[in-house]
Amino acid sequence: MRFENTGIENQTAPLTRLDELMESLGFVRAGQWDYERVTYDRKFEIKNDVFYLRVQGYAIEGDVGAHRAVIKLLKPLLGKHYYPHGVEYGDGEHFPSSLVSQCEAILAKVKEGLANIQNA
Template identity: 55%
Template sequence: MRLENTGIDDVMIDVKPLDHLTGMHAFIRAENWDYERVTYDYRIDSNEKNITYYIRVQGYAVEGDVDRGNAVIKLLTPLLGKHYYPHGVEYGEEENFPANLVERANNLVTKLAEEIKQH
C-alpha cells in the first residue's frame, strides 16, 4: 500500500544525513542498497500468526554514488507491506491493513519527512 501525502515524496537529501535521520527513527538500511538505490525498512510486529508489517522508504541517486557516500537521494512514495512467512512481503493495494496500523505508518513517515526537510 502506498502511503500518500506524507511529505517525503520527491524530497532530495544527501545519503549520509539520510542514513542518520532514518536510523534515529528506527528505519534500517542494512544491506538494502546498491550503487544507485537505497531502501529503509521499519518493522512492526503483529499478533497475527506469521505476519509482520514493514514500512518501506525508498530512493534513488540523482547524482553521486551510494557506495562512496556522496549520493544525493531522491525519495519515492513510501510503502506499507505485509510479510507472510515464509513467502515474502506484499505491498499491493488488495492487502487489508488495520486502520490503526495505517495511521501509525503515516505518522512515522510524516515525522521522518519533517526532520529530513530541515536538512
C-alpha cells in the first residue's frame, strides 16, 4: 500500500538529522542502505501477522556511507510480511484500518519533524 499526499514525499533532510528523527519514531535503518539510498522500517505485529511501514529515500548530495548526505524521501509504503518470501506491498493486500490510521499518525509526526529540521 502506498501512502499518498503525506507531505513527506520529495522532502529533503541531512542524513544525520533524518536518522535521529526516524529512530525517535521507532524506525530502524540498520543495514538497509547503500551509498545512494536509505530505507527506514517500522515493524508492527498484530496477532500472527507482521507488517512494515517503510520510508525510502535517496541521496541528492553526498554519500550515505560517509554519513554526509542530503536525502530526498519517496512515498511511504505499508507491507505485509509472508514467511519465507518477504514483504508484499501490493494493492491486493488487506491492512487493518487501525494499522493504517496508526501509520498515518506516525507519518504526520515524520512530516512535523521534517518541518522542524528545515526550519532550524
